[in-house]
Amino acid sequence: MRIAVRSTVLGLVAAFAAGPVLAQVGAPAAKKGISLTPYVGVNIPTADLYTIGSGTTAEATRISVGLTFGGRLGIGLGQRFGIEGDVGYSPGSVDITTGTGGSTNFNQDVRILTGSGRATFYLIRGPAHSGSA
Numbered sequence: 001m002r003i004a005v006r007s008t009v010l011g012l013v014a015a016f017a018a019g020p021v022l023a024q025v026g027a028p029a030a031k032k033g034i035s036l037t038p039y040v041g042v043n044i045p046t047a048d049l050y051t052i053g054s055g056t057t058a059e060a061t062r063i064s065v066g067l068t069f070g071g072r073l074g075i076g077l078g079q080r081f082g083i084e085g086d087v088g089y090s091p092g093s094v095d096i097t098t099g100t101g102g103s104t105n106f107n108q109d110v111r112i113l114t115g116s117g118r119a120t121f122y123l124i125r126g127p128a129h130s131g132s133a
Contacts, residue, residue: 041068066092
């Protein structure tokens with residue numbers, strides 16, 4: 001009896017999870033539409049912009065870690081074609097250290113704006129949806 005209950009519960013969970021899981025595979029949309037996705041991230045520099053060292057004098061320029069705020073806009077223009085744009089903004093600072101042991105420091109606020117665009121064309125038609133919605 002327990003095996004039948006377990007199988008029934010697992011079957012129901014799989015049935016309810018199938019729709020959202022299939023939506024994540026990147027198949028073309030069944031109809032036209034617009035999607036807006038806001039996001040928050042972190043800008044983490046992995047290296048100095050530049051470091052100059054000559055004798056006892058050294059200079060290093062770094063970008064500080066900062067939050068990134070942005071959004072993505074997607075527009076479906078049919079079942080096989082869509083466009084997408086992404087814009088992100090990150091306030092931060094540039095730090096310059098000059099001299100041995102960091103004797104002279106300079107800090108300047110900066111604003112980093114990033115963007116990207118994409119056009120998607122699906123060669124293979126998506127699955128047919130039954131019923132009317």
